Amino acid sequence: MSGLRADLQIVADWITPHARVLDLGCGDGRLLRHLQDNRSVTGYGLEIDAEKIVHCIRNGVNVIQTDLDQGLSDFDAGSFDYVVMTQTLQAVRRPDLLLDEILRVGRMGIVTFPNFAFWRLRYYLAVLGRMPMSGALSYTWYETPNIHLCSIKDFEELCLQKGIRILEREVLSHDLRRPVIAGVLPNLLAEIAIYRFCRG
Amino acid sequence: MAKALAGVAAQFLVVAFTSDWRFSPARSREIVRALLDNDKEVSYAEIEADHGHDAFLMPVPQYLEVFRTYMDKVAAESGV
Numbered sequence: 001m002s003g004l005r006a007d008l009q010i011v012a013d014w015i016t017p018h019a020r021v022l023d024l025g026c027g028d029g030r031l032l033r034h035l036q037d038n039r040s041v042t043g044y045g046l047e048i049d050a051e052k053i054v055h056c057i058r059n060g061v062n063v064i065q066t067d068l069d070q071g072l073s074d075f076d077a078g079s080f081d082y083v084v085m086t087q088t089l090q091a092v093r094r095p096d097l098l099l100d101e102i103l104r105v106g107r108m109g110i111v112t113f114p115n116f117a118f119w120r121l122r123y124y125l126a127v128l129g130r131m132p133m134s135g136a137l138s139y140t141w142y143e144t145p146n147i148h149l150c151s152i153k154d155f156e157e158l159c160l161q162k163g164i165r166i167l168e169r170e171v172l173s174h175d176l177r178r179p180v181i182a183g184v185l186p187n188l189l190a191e192i193a194i195y196r197f198c199r200g
Numbered sequence: 201m202a203k204a205l206a207g208v209a210a211q212f213l214v215v216a217f218t219s220d221w222r223f224s225p226a227r228s229r230e231i232v233r234a235l236l237d238n239d240k241e242v243s244y245a246e247i248e249a250d251h252g253h254d255a256f257l258m259p260v261p262q263y264l265e266v267f268r269t270y271m272d273k274v275a276a277e278s279g280v
Contacts, residue, residue, distance in 0.1 A: 020239075044236070050262050053245055057213075057269045064232060064244045074233050 004034055006176040007112050010194050011084060014110060014168065015039055019081040022105060024068055024098075025088030027052050029061030036061070043080065046072075069093045072101045080106040087136065089113045091145045096158060103164065103199050112194045117151035117187045120174065135174060135191055152187045155195070165200035169193065201234040211241035213270045215256075215263065218246060222253035243270070 004012060008031050015021060017039045023032050026045025029052075035041035046066040047053050056063035064074070069092055083106030089095045090113050102109040114136035121132035131141040139146065150158075152171070159166055171190030173179050179189060186193070212235055216228035225246050235242040247263045249255035256263070 042239070044242075050245075050248075053243075054262075054265050054269050057243055057266060057273065060273060062241055062243050064236075064242070065246045074229070074236055076237070 004030070006172055006178070007192050007194055008034070008086060010170050010172075011086060011110055011112065012039070014196050015041060015082055015084075017041070019043075020079070022046065022072075022075065022080045022083045024072075024083065024085040024102070025091070026056060026061070026063065027086075028055035029059040029063060031084070031086065032056075032061045033059045068098060071097070072105050075105045077104050078107060082106055082108050082110055084110045086110075086112045087114070090149045091147065093147070095148050095150075096162070099158070099162065099164065103197075108167070108196060108198045109164075110194070110196050112192060113150065113155070114146075115152050115171070115187065115190045115193050116149040117153065118191045119188050120191070122188075152190060152193050155193065159197060163200040164197050166195055166197045168196040201230065202237040205234050205240065206238050208235075208238070208240060212243070213266075214242060214244045215266060216244075216246050217249040217251075217253075217255035217260075217263075219249050219251060220253045220255060 011031065012034055015035055019041050021032065021035060021041050021043035023045040026032060026047050029045050032043060032045050045056055045061050045063045046068065047056060047063055048065065048067050053063050053065055083102040085102065089111050092098050120134045121137065124130050124132035124134065137146060156166065171179060171186045172192040173189055174191050176192065214228050214232050216225035218225060232242055232244045245266045247260055249260050251258050
């Protein structure tokens with residue numbers, strides 16, 4: 001595949017060459033494939049969806065069928081340079097416990113998630129009185145896998161509580177565009193948040 | 201088991217069937233674990249199936265899809 005999606009490209013740019021990477025909820029394996037081809041990365045993808053696992057195999061990515069809600073017990077402490085989780089934090093039963101697992105298994109964690117305080121979502125709820133459906137959150141309320149949504153402020157507060165040190169944050173606004181001016185009111189203007197972090 | 205697999209050079213596909221009580225998915229996961237401990241190339245799929253240990257003899261669509269895709273990859277890499 002040609003270009004990576006903007007949020008995945010930001011993640012890819014953070015990963016050093018020859019790193020060992022574990023991708024939680026790796027989908028069709030496109031990020032790992034890109035990292036293998038362009039950064040000599042080795043590693044594994046974890047995925048629960050049967051169809052996506054077939055895509056991973058077709059993409060030449062090592063994929064282990066796993067339910068992330070069971071934790072990462074198959075993996076030893078500190079066995080990866082990066083543990084990555086893109087657009088999956090909000091779909092697991094205990095995102096707080098999984099963050100601990102990420103930093104047990106990896107020296108550094110990278111997560112991306114939709115910011116629930118994004119102004120368009122606030123509009124849905126506050127003005128329309130409807131559960132938000134926009135961009136990254138395109139499911140209806142009755143069939144969405146997104147059970148633990150949070151805002152940028154919520155996530156950063158959780159990191160503070162858990163002694164997780166945020167090393168870098170990037171955000172994307174609507175349609176995965178880079179913000180016009182970086183760092184302006186991210187909790188309101190960011191649709192996607194992307195974090196790199198380690199133990200504090 | 202991790203020690204036994206340490207010297208292996210091959211890539212692996214491990215497949216287990218949910219209804220297989222004879223060789224349960226837990227046993228397959230032990231193999232996967234041993235391969236992961238050695239940083240080996242491995243993929244693992246757990247197939248929903250009803251026929252116990254005989255499931256691998258049945259045309260279970262997901263099993264066929266996983267197996268076919270993996271073998272296609274092997275064939276492509278071998279220049280077949």
